[in-house]
Amino acid sequence: MGRTLAEKVWDDHVVRRAEGEPDLLFIDLHLLHEVTSPQAFDGLRKSGRQVRRLDLTIATEDHNTPTLDIDKPIADPVSRAQLETLRKNCAEFGVRLHPLGDVEQGVVHVVGPQLGLTQPGTTVVCGDSHTSTHGAFGALAFGIGTSQVEHVLATQTLPMARPKTMAITVEGELPEGVTAKDLILAIIARIGTGGGQGYVIEYRGSAIEKLSMEARMTICNMSIEAGARAGMIAPDQTTFDYLHGRDHAPQGADWDAAVAYWRTLRTDDDAVFDAEVFIDAAELAPFVTWGTNPGQGAPLSASVPDPASYEDASERLAAEKALEYMGLTAGQPLRDIKVDTVFVGSCTNGRIEDLRAAASLLEGRKVADGVRMLIVPGSVRVALQAVEEGLDKVFTGAGAEWRHAGCSMCLGMNPDQLAPGERSASTSNRNFEGRQGKGGRTHLVSPQVAAATAVLGHLASPADLTDNSATRTPAGV
Amino acid sequence: MEAFTTHTGRAVPLRRSNVDTDQIIPAHWLKKVTRDGFEDGLFEAWRKDAEFVLNRPERQGATVLVAGPDFGTGSSREHAVWALQNYGFKAVISSRFADIFRGNSLKNGLLTVVLEQSVVDRLWELTEADPAAEITVDLVERKVTAEGVMADFELDENARWRLLNGLDDISLTLQNEADIAAYEGSRPAFKPRTLKA
Numbered sequence: 001m002g003r004t005l006a007e008k009v010w011d012d013h014v015v016r017r018a019e020g021e022p023d024l025l026f027i028d029l030h031l032l033h034e035v036t037s038p039q040a041f042d043g044l045r046k047s048g049r050q051v052r053r054l055d056l057t058i059a060t061e062d063h064n065t066p067t068l069d070i071d072k073p074i075a076d077p078v079s080r081a082q083l084e085t086l087r088k089n090c091a092e093f094g095v096r097l098h099p100l101g102d103v104e105q106g107v108v109h110v111v112g113p114q115l116g117l118t119q120p121g122t123t124v125v126c127g128d129s130h131t132s133t134h135g136a137f138g139a140l141a142f143g144i145g146t147s148q149v150e151h152v153l154a155t156q157t158l159p160m161a162r163p164k165t166m167a168i169t170v171e172g173e174l175p176e177g178v179t180a181k182d183l184i185l186a187i188i189a190r191i192g193t194g195g196g197q198g199y200v201i202e203y204r205g206s207a208i209e210k211l212s213m214e215a216r217m218t219i220c221n222m223s224i225e226a227g228a229r230a231g232m233i234a235p236d237q238t239t240f241d242y243l244h245g246r247d248h249a250p251q252g253a254d255w256d257a258a259v260a261y262w263r264t265l266r267t268d269d270d271a272v273f274d275a276e277v278f279i280d281a282a283e284l285a286p287f288v289t290w291g292t293n294p295g296q297g298a299p300l301s302a303s304v305p306d307p308a309s310y311e312d313a314s315e316r317l318a319a320e321k322a323l324e325y326m327g328l329t330a331g332q333p334l335r336d337i338k339v340d341t342v343f344v345g346s347c348t349n350g351r352i353e354d355l356r357a358a359a360s361l362l363e364g365r366k367v368a369d370g371v372r373m374l375i376v377p378g379s380v381r382v383a384l385q386a387v388e389e390g391l392d393k394v395f396t397g398a399g400a401e402w403r404h405a406g407c408s409m410c411l412g413m414n415p416d417q418l419a420p421g422e423r424s425a426s427t428s429n430r431n432f433e434g435r436q437g438k439g440g441r442t443h444l445v446s447p448q449v450a451a452a453t454a455v456l457g458h459l460a461s462p463a464d465l466t467d468n469s470a471t472r473t474p475a476g477v
Numbered sequence: 478m479e480a481f482t483t484h485t486g487r488a489v490p491l492r493r494s495n496v497d498t499d500q501i502i503p504a505h506w507l508k509k510v511t512r513d514g515f516e517d518g519l520f521e522a523w524r525k526d527a528e529f530v531l532n533r534p535e536r537q538g539a540t541v542l543v544a545g546p547d548f549g550t551g552s553s554r555e556h557a558v559w560a561l562q563n564y565g566f567k568a569v570i571s572s573r574f575a576d577i578f579r580g581n582s583l584k585n586g587l588l589t590v591v592l593e594q595s596v597v598d599r600l601w602e603l604t605e606a607d608p609a610a611e612i613t614v615d616l617v618e619r620k621v622t623a624e625g626v627m628a629d630f631e632l633d634e635n636a637r638w639r640l641l642n643g644l645d646d647i648s649l650t651l652q653n654e655a656d657i658a659a660y661e662g663s664r665p666a667f668k669p670r671t672l673k674a
Contacts, residue, residue: 015653020635022635026661028668035508036553038511042510054671055670055671079508096672117671129551142577143553144577145554145577146556154651156657159649194575224577225551227547227576248670257665257666258665258667314594315494317493318494411552413507413508433522434500434522435499
């Protein structure tokens with residue numbers, strides 16, 4: 001019987017297989033950041049162990065880093081101490097580090113791909129659940145806990161139980177204005193936050209094949225929000241073109257050998273998935289969340305659902321609690337929801353295409369009075385590219401704040417937070433209670449919806465902007 | 478890791494689904510660089526409400542958390558497991574756990590037990606009606622027992638063996654050093670490296 005993409009990559013990394021034991025998998029790339037690594041380095045120190053493969057390990061700073069005044073000492077002493085701990089650990093153990101201020105610094109899941117380190121058929125881990133992002137390249141990439149970070153540092157392997165496989169096939173054309181973010185939010189609403197639990201998801205079908213690498217990363221990034229530890233997309237010419245010439249991509253004969261291998265990384269025609277989901281791309285529309293988990297979402301044209309409409313008691317209770325926390329009432333049109341803050345950034349939507357999409361809608365328009373809009377590039381490289389294209393001027397011209405790279409308001413570990421009761425439209429990945437600041441209320445959206453929302457002051461799609469031509473100031477005025 | 482064989486204790490019934498790790502331990506607690514001292518951050522936002530179940534006097538000293546489905550979703554932060562343990566929990570029962578949280582819990586000796594939702598419902602009813610009711614989680618027999626409840630649970634034999642003996646994963650893996658070295662010797666030259674030769 002044929003094998004799926006996930007099974008092929010898995011099989012190629014088995015160091016040891018024994019009856020009644022999890023497989024021991026080799027890890028090709030280990031990404032580190034400041035939040036989930038200190039206790040792991042401590043563990044190494046206590047056991048007198050070294051980092052086994054420094055040449056497969058790389059660190060950056062992202063979760064705690066400020067997005068303003070980065071040339072000054074970090075104001076929060078606890079954040080500063082955590083960054084200093086990473087610097088000390090990397091220096092002591094010899095790990096390559098891109099700290100705040102370095103040109104390669106940024107959100108760890110933006111940095112790996114742009115350096116060309118994330119490659120098809122590799123195993124990638126990081127102490128961060130959004131490691132699933134790297135699956136867009138046909139890598140088997142998953143988030144791990146700190147004990148596993150220590151395990152990989154010490155052994156470059158992980159004992160893992162073989163996951164089940166799920167295919168999510170998306171056929172057809174995405175309608176105008178519908179993005180990868182809308183697609184993944186719709187998928188999560190459909191299968192639920194536990195729907196992918198125990199599976200590696202493979203996204204496939206004509207609609208997926210047409211997506212750019214960055215859009216594919218957006219999809220795979222949020223696999224974890226559907227409960228799946230990893231999401232994958234088979235590598236193809238789009239993948240190879242993205243990688244070619246990048247700093248750590250193979251070169252010369254190695255490139256040819258790599259591409260020959262990468263071309264084999266496709267699910268065989270006779271392979272069988274443990275579960276299958278089919279989605280018609282043409283039926284999708286801009287999608288937003290209304291609740292406090294990423295599965296509580298609906299098309300922007302819909303209204304806040306009535307909790308009483310849920311048959312399942314636990315879902316009903318969850319919806320009731322969500323509406324109470326979010327300050328929403330059943331039946332309220334989603335488009336009527338006014339926001340205070342709009343955040344564009346994160347490992348989900350902080351890459352150059354995301355910034356371009358937001359800028360194209362903001363050009364010649366203004367952020368609505370009373371709305372704060374933060375644009376946080378995913379990495380320094382993304383920021384430099386945006387500046388080269390003049391996007392920063394578009395953002396500041398529209399009244400948005402152009403910030404330095406980092407995780408920022410996605411999780412509010414740095415000063416970028418919502419105040420209690422404040423409401424955001426956010427291109428990030430989690431709308432959990434308090435995720436963006438204590439008492440903050442989050443609606444997950446695409447960069448396009450974020451930009452339209454910023455201009456109109458309420459949840460809105462790009463189409464709402466063109467319907468309302470008065471929002472665009474003629475050039476030169 | 479501390480070994481886990483069997484544990485008996487009073488329970489905290491948590492009637493919520495989709496309890497994500499941001500609720501278990503909010504992000505600002507993640508700036509700490511130790512594995513301890515997280516107990517005050519456990520469910521921090523909800524504990525501001527005096528009526529929250531963890532705050533009730535009759536729940537003090539309880540050691541078994543009985544939670545709704547999809548417990549531990551979201552962030553991979555192992556701090557969520559440390560916070561539960563620092564607070565005093567020895568076991569968590571739910572009908573479904575998020576994968577990363579489950580893995581983290583078993584690596585730290587916090588036993589996460591999957592039971593049918595109907596059994597979770599009965600445990601909720603029992604422990605809400607009688608806060609003194611005890612639940613026994615027996616890893617040797619793979620059984621959860623309480624008054625009127627007896628349920629078997631599954632846990633793969635390897636994970637069970639490591640928990641029962643409190644074994645350190647890294648030491649176990651390093652016993653296979655020869656296999657790791659052999660694999661390393663066979664990796665193709667085109668694989669990425671973070672350090673250039």
